[in-house]
Amino acid sequence: MANERRNEDKAVAAGHIAGPGLLPIVLQVNGEDHDLMVEPRTTLAEALRGPLGLTGTKIACNHGVCSACTVWLDDLAVASCSVLAIEVGERRITTIEGLAGQEHLHPVQEAFIAHDAIQCGFCTPGLVMSCAALLARNPHPDRKEIETAISGHLCRCGTYPHVVQAMLALGTREEPDLE
Ligand code: FES
Ligand code: FES
Structure with a gap:
């Protein structure tokens, strides 16, 4: 000792x-x-x-x-x-x-709201950060890429299908408007 x-x-x-x-x-x-x-x-x-x-x-x-x-x-x-x-x-x-600017939400936050990808919201900040990181490196992710990006996130409310929908919708925009 x-x-x-x-x-x-x-x-x-x-x-x-x-x-x-x-x-x-x-x-x-x-x-x-x-x-x-x-x-x-x-x-x-x-x-x-x-x-x-x-x-x-x-x-x-x-x-x-x-x-x-x-x-x-x-x-x-x-x-x-x-x-x-x-x-x-x-x-x-x-x-x-x-993540967002002073005036606007980040596009991922907008998409989560539009596609009802939030329930209790406890997991949401983490999910948004992973989804925004994916979108920054790949503006048009497919379903598999989205599922892989969020695979480490536990959402007890089961929002996964809505998160995937939100991200697919973002990925099909002609001009991703990322800040
Ligand atoms: S609180 Fe960090 S991974 Fe669960
Ligand atoms: S929205 Fe409740 S844990 Fe994910």
Whole structure:
């Protein structure tokens, strides 16, 4: 035990171990830099919902199974409960609060409303973030591609057919109007 403690102290001194106390980090969220003090164990989802107050990102399973906590790291949709805040580094974070412009909803949000793809809404921010990421890289996804993109999302209300309809409708527009 004493040896373990001595090795840990050496590793900390050499900069190999961070924490266990608070660490300063900067998170770039929805285009703005935020200085935060976080414990190394703090997940990105906790940092977003806690100190930053961005509660649109939901936590349900909290271990990478349901995708309720999906945000973008750069252009990639990720489960923010499975990423440590200290791992994010300089990557851009986009949450559901930052997806749309000030004046308009994102086209995926519009399509979800138009196609009744929302029931209780708990899973909806995560689903919207994954669908918007798909549409950004593939403006005309087919049913299989849509189903694959949302396959990690658990929706207890069973909105899947409506989500697929919303995305198929978006994909058949002549000029996708993505912001
Ligand atoms: S809360 Fe993150 S995957 Fe379920
Ligand atoms: S809309 Fe209720 S869990 Fe998906």
